Amino acid sequence: MADDPAQDPFALFDAWFAEARASEPNDPEAMALATADDGGLPSVRMVLLKGHGPDGFTFYTNERSHKGEQLAENPHAALLFHWKSLRRQVRVEGEVERVPDAEADAYFASRGRDSQLGAWASEQSRPLASREKFMSRFEEMKARFDGGDVPRPPHWGGYRVVPLLIEFWQDRPNRLHERRLFMARPGGGWDEGLLYP
Template identity: 45%
Template sequence: MTDIKIADLRKQYKKGGLVDHELPENPVELFRKWFEEAVESEVIEPNAMALATVTGAETPNVRMVLMKGLTDHSISFYTNYESQKAKDLNAYPVAACTIWWAELERQVRISGKVEKLTAAESDDYFRSRPRESQIGAWASNQSRPVANRKELEDNFKEIEEKYDGEEIPRPEDWGGFKIIFETIEFWQGRPGRLHDRILYQQTAGKWNQQRIAP
């Protein structure tokens, strides 16, 4: 087996750039534009993001989740409210996330305070999910130990049979969170590692923009 020299792995970025005078005052406009371009470019899982939280022991915790909502003020995702991420967010209602679109050589970092979505918002999204995903929300006690794979499959089959021919209700311990925008940073790869980094920070309801060194 050939040894891989990790330190020698590198890529020359040259697909685009961020021009100062073309940047919008509101970063959400640019985020929407970049997200649409990621979808149009058929990026794999364009809404996938690494979500970082703080545990009760005040240590960092990160995992991949899917962004499922975008407004002018926040992004949202869904989870089991008994999961580790939900416990983290209940203890420390702040979060940061990173979205990486490798095909476009782009990254977006977002941070802010976190709030639960309303029950009505969670109900609406749950009803839009594929039936198998709805069953999975009931069958999996997320982040808790299971004896084996069969236990999960048996739970799934039990729920499937229970609601055969019926609408599946949203579990009370399943729903959404939203990250309210406080900072949004855009990263565009450039040649020679002189990447573009544009940081937007919100103060007193106003966005302040700053280019920072890569």
């Protein structure tokens, strides 16, 4: 990493992500998403990266889920990518914004039909009496939308983490790891430095 001259953290992320997609056996786009409620109580779970670029890192979910409720109260989040095959991590911290409806519609339309129906059937993060109850709701949604397109549910959408910092961590022998930090400047651009391991 030290010999990588990239001054743009998104270009460096693109390079690392491409390597992860070639080497990770499962879900290189998996990322831990940490949120907190308005009282500061944290929560973390794995989600899938569905888009990234200079505007940020995008994922989709049920907005009534636990994470959706926390993001409504406190629109800040942290992400962690861990690519074990490469012995690398990328940390992202930033503000969270909603993805425009047209963008969410386009992504929802690209999902498999059963995934679309599942978004309607699931009351994500709510108590569930039995697996059979969920599957019954799924069958109801199949019947409801039989023969037609499945529209995006009004409670389902996308979020974009707009980074304030991005850290690239590379494993080195004897725990002499390499950490490269990019901090967003208020007027645009990035300040770059190293951190002790």
